[in-house]
Amino acid sequence: MTQHLAIAQTYLAAWNEEDADRRRHLVSQAWAENTRYIDPLMQSEGQQGIAAMIEAARQKFPGYRFVLAGTPDGHGNFTRFSWRLISPEGDDVAGGTDVVSRDADGRIDNVVGFLDGAAA
């Protein structure tokens, strides 16, 4: 597994974790303490901020899951990957592309997200 695939899977696993305690644990493991996130709809900072943001998103879309679209790539500390949001009924309802960077310890320290159009 490439480093880029691994970081994308780690990232999406936290978004897909239904249990809040387990999700906070995942975030505390894989995100830097001073991490930052921004996309067109949300932004947050710090491990607690990230966990709270994901919690709010999951409450808004219960039962939805994020799946990887295509192959993550990147260079240096940067990884780019695309995702789709799948409804409990299996419908592809949204998607985006995230650019994730990692600090010297390999923890996610910055995410800039963009929304993509309909599935190809």
Next chain:
Amino acid sequence: MTQHLAIAQTYLAAWNEEDADRRRHLVSQAWAENTRYIDPLMQSEGQQGIAAMIEAARQKFPGYRFVLAGTPDGHGNFTRFSWRLISPEGDDVAGGTDVVSRDADGRIDNVVGFLDGAAA
């Protein structure tokens, strides 16, 4: 014209400028002094570093030009856009997607670039 289209066009205009003096002027106008750039092939810092990097790329690919692909989008200080590199003969030889951020003065202070596959 959207802000995102404007920043993409400003960015590509510098890459496409054949005259080194005019290019340095464009960079000094639109880039922040502490600007940073990284993609899978190149990285540089500062206005002089950016200008020198573009100069080197243009010497490697004389007569080639960068054209915008699709519609730039973004949010806040971030703009995302895709480009293709066109040979003097008109062939589409490469492409990528760049994420550009601007500082409080609207100058480009960070670019993270990725390479894309063949043209759609």
